[in-house]
Amino acid sequence: MTIAENVADKIINDHHMLIETSLCSRFRTPKSDCSLCADACPANAITVSDGGAEITGGCIDCGVCHSACPNGAFSIRERSDERIMDEMPSPRIASLRISCERGDASADIIVPCLSRLTETLFLEPLLRGASGIEIARPSCEGCLLVKAAFHLETVIRKTHHLYDMLGIARDRISLKNIPLQGLVRAPQRAVSRREFFGAFRAKATRIAAAAIPDVEGSGDGKAEVFRNAIQERRENRKRSMLVERLRELGAKSGVNQSAVPSEDSIIADIEVGAGCTACGVCASLCPTGAISQKQTEKTFSLRFSPALCTNCGICEKTCMHRALTMKETVSPALLFQQEETTLFEAERKTCLACRMDFVGEGAEICPLCLDRNKKQTAVLQELFK
Amino acid sequence: MPEAGAFITEEMIQASIAKKGPKQYTIWVDLEYCVGCNACTMACKAENNTPVGVDYNRVTEVEVGEFKDPAEKPGVRVYFVPMPCMHCGKPACLAACPVGAITKRKEDGIVLINKDKCIGCRYCAWACPYGHPQFNPEAKVMEKCTLCVHRVEKGLKPACVDTCIARTRFFGEVNDLTKLIREKRAERVSLGFIGGKTTTDPSVLYTK
DSSP states (O other), X not given: OOHHHHHHHHHHHOOSEEEOGGGOXXXXXXXXXXXXXXXXXXXXXXXXXXXXXXXXXXXXXXXXXXXXXXXXXXXXXXXXXHHHHHTSOOSOSSOEEEEETTSXXXXXXXXXOGGGOOHHHHHHHHHTTOSOEEEEXXXXXXXXXXXXXXXXXXXXXXXXXXXXXXXXXXXXEEEEEEOOOOOOOOOOXXXXXXXXXXXXXXXXXXXXXXXXXXXXXXXXXXXXXXXXXXXXXXXXXXXXXXXXXHHHHHHHHOOOOOOEEGGGOSSOOEEEOTTOOOOOHXXXXXXXXXXXXXXXXXXXXXXXXXXXXXXXXXXXXXXXXXXXXXXXXXXXXXXXXXXXEEEEEEEEEEOTTTOXXXXXXXXXXXXXXXXXXXXXXXXXXXXXX | OOOHHHHSOHHHHHHHSOOOOSOOEEEEEETTSOOOOOHHHHHHHHHHTOOTTOOSSEEEEEEESOOOOTXXXXXXXXXXXXXXXXXOSSOHXXXXXXXXXXXXXXXXXXEEEOTTTOOOOOHHHHXXXXXXXXXXXXXXXXXXXXXXXXXXXXXXXXXXXXXOTTOOEEEEEHHHHHHHHHHTXXXXXXXXXXXXXXXXXXXXXXXX
């Protein structure tokens, strides 16, 4: 595209969703089949491929993708979770009423779609003293965003498990069915004409500046080498905010250790068996760095921070040696664990043949080199039968 | 010993390979005349600047047959078998790579490792039935024979083929070479089966 087309494209298609690609499971490995964002997007604006998730057109800034992505890869520039929480009145004794843009216009909080809600948004009102959260939900069938409707149930189910852990009664969330209304706008303060045009001018300038290539040529235009890109760990802000609230609520009420099925859990519980060869693939590919590898002169170890884990499953899927497994049930209380667990630790040696580090007791040659020998023998036997 | 074969399912291989393109370039080695001089190994090393310990082409000595009555025709023979990358039709390395760093080119079937993507985990080496991909300890990525793709694209032959002193390595399109083998009535030996099981459809042809 020419510069002019680039600028025009960005003005017309500008949307407020930002994707942190290094957090996206699909970007990190083609073995991931995650499509949670695309499945939930009511505007079908997201395409997922081996390059990760991309917004490819028609985004309406509803923010459901932000709620759907467990890794927090999507963030919303303007109406983030923090902004919505700012809108919550506090202190408050009665319940907080939340509805969508086609629901109850008099609700305390209005979001574009109820599936925009996150577990954090179901915890914050309780911290602010609300007796409960009332969701005024119109019948989704007649709404253009109906594709996203299923996701609210998922969020509530996961929130229930978090409530159970904190000893909070599930009925503090109530769902009230109301008729489907015409479109209402989220409550906003009125803007003057000067403010409006000023904002538009600033936006256009920002977009134009971003679209014009760097004239000083400091960028070489090459996409960052994948191997380096995956080593930078970006913060999963969604998870950080959730853990903050969990810790505050947990400090008051104590924490129940019961386990839930892993499909309903926002974290995984992982174990690593003796088949581990210290390849480090799980740690390299983990989107949030929940699994990390540590090497000293003598040892190799894998460590696990449950609070960072998003249950994406990449570690289990990519482990060729089938040494890493995710347990079938998980105790959400692991979210409170501050220290790292050691999943695997073994003596580290260097192979005399290929100079690779490997784990093994007493051996001088790594399993891979031994294996190569066996393979070549097998091949030659076949050749000259 | 971890079983890489259990991890690579047929579905994975089918799902991950490109559809067979118009051509498959490959190498035909007539083992009858290979003397084990390793000139091919050296030429490859010089062409690709590989570090110590990494050889895209490895020559193995194999003793075949039994020593019988010396008055009869000798029953023992030594073969030298040079083995580069087989540029398989169903590459196990491609299916095993956890980051999709290995691709098979549609236009000529050459299997390549993208060094910018490679994380050096060695899964390709585990998966390869011929043990071919090797770790480059300096660059910290996996490397393998590229069929001298940089030469092939310019219309040249791979360095190992040009250098062979016995003129027993041939480069070409796999169907053309197969026809040539049949015409010469050379005896095909196949690497397509290992231990009685079908493997990854290797493209490199051997005769003896």
